Amino acid sequence: DAGVTQSPTHLIKTRGQQVTLRCSPKSGHDTVSWYQQALGQGPQFIFQYYEEEERQRGNFPDRFSGHQFPNYSSELNVNALLLGDSALYLCASSLGRALNQPQHFGDGTRLSIL
Amino acid sequence: GENVEQHPSTLSVQEGDSAVIKCTYSDSASNYFPWYKQELGKRPQLIIDIRSNVGEKKDQRIAVTLNKTAKHFSLHITETQPEDSAVYFCAAIVLTGGSYIPTFGRGTSLIVHP
Numbered sequence: 001d002a003g004v005t006q007s008p009t010h011l012i013k014t015r016g017q018q019v020t021l022r023c024s025p026k027s028g029h030d031t032v033s034w035y036q037q038a039l040g041q042g043p044q045f046i047f048q049y050y051e052e053e054e055r056q057r058g059n060f061p062d063r064f065s066g067h068q069f070p071n072y073s074s075e076l077n078v079n080a081l082l083l084g085d086s087a088l089y090l091c092a093s094s095l096g097r098a099l100n101q102p103q104h105f106g107d108g109t110r111l112s113i114l
Numbered sequence: 115g116e117n118v119e120q121h122p123s124t125l126s127v128q129e130g131d132s133a134v135i136k137c138t139y140s141d142s143a144s145n146y147f148p149w150y151k152q153e154l155g156k157r158p159q160l161i162i163d164i165r166s167n168v169g170e171k172k173d174q175r176i177a178v179t180l181n182k183t184a185k186h187f188s189l190h191i192t193e194t195q196p197e198d199s200a201v202y203f204c205a206a207i208v209l210t211g212g213s214y215i216p217t218f219g220r221g222t223s224l225i226v227h228p
Contacts, residue, residue, distance in 0.1 A: 004157075033216070042120075042203045042218030043158065058215050090157070099207050099216055100146030100165070105157040 002027050004093050004106035012112045013081050021076040021109045025093030032074040033103065034066060035090040043090055049074050050097035078111075086113045117141065117208040120219025128227050133194050135222045137204035138186040143214075144206045147187045149178060152221075153200045161202075162189070194226045 005024045013019050025032050031050045035043035045058035049068035068074045072093075078085055088110050092103040120137045127133050137147075148163035164171045164178045164187065171178050177190040187206075191198055204219045 040221075042205075042221050045215045045217070056213050056215055058213075059211055099214060102148065102160050102163060103216075104160070105150075107157045 004091055004104050006089075006091050006106040006109050008109060009107065010110045010112075012114060014114050015081055015083060017081050018077065018079045019081060019111065021078075021089050021091075021111070022073065023076070023091030023093075023106060024073045025091075026104045029093035029095050029104070030072050031094045031097055031101075032068060032072065033092045033094070034074070034076045035092065035105075036060075036085075037088040037090055037108070039087075046076070048097070048099070055097050056099065081113050083113050086111060117210060118204065118206050118217045118219045120204050120222060122222060123220065124223045124225070126225045126227065127194055129194060129196060131194055133189075133191045133198070133224055133226075135189045135202055135204070135224070136186060137188070137206070137219050138184075139206040139208060139217075140185070141206070141208040142182075142185060144185075144208055146207050147178070147180060148205050149189050150203045150205065150218075151200045152203065158203060191224075194224075196226050196228050199224055199226045 033048040034046040037043045047057040048055045052068045063079045065077045088108045090108045091106045094101040094103045117140045145166040150158035151161045152158040175192045180187040201221045208217045
């Protein structure tokens with residue numbers, strides 16, 4: 001039973017570039033949420049995807065966008081990268097769009113902006 | 115103030131002692147309160163959760179209590195072991211910017227000394 005998988009594990013970009021991160025949910029899950037975790041902080045909710053649509057969004061600018069595919073996998077895109085975007089990006093999957101359901105996290109993608 | 119506050123930020127105990135971490139939340143409509151354990155360089159893992167219709171939940175050495183009136187919930191770990199050393203995060207679904215979103219505390223670094 002595969003858990004949540006994310007790729008790549010590490011990524012280095014420069015300011016102004018664009019990045020795409022990928023996530024495959026746990027088998028049987030249909031909802032994907034994305035989080036940003038800065039060093040020494042708790043995860044911050046970016047957005048949630050269910051039935052291929054963004055359902056809820058946290059306090060992140062439009063530079064952060066996403067997509068969900070028919071197989072429930074998801075992508076997070078960040079445009080015009082800033083130094084402050086350096087963080088661990090976590091994907092979490094769950095069953096159903098309700099936010100009060102247990103979430104299973106992936107290992108994350110460590111994004112460094114130079 | 116923050117929507118979810120977590121204390122203490124660091125907790126150091128001797129093996130065998132109990133550890134208690136407390137979180138307060140701002141939104142009385144919040145109804146789901148998970149706790150996550152994150153070991154260094156690893157993914158957050160759900161260790162226990164509680165819903166607003168119960169006051170306490172136990173799972174072996176771990177328990178969570180909820181006081182809806184006071185809007186706080188606590189994680190209790192008994193008979194601590196060195197492998198319990200990690201960062202623990204509480205979370206709640208709170209109203210932020212017009213949307214209910216998962217909101218995490220800043221984390222508690224638990225150190226269990228053998």
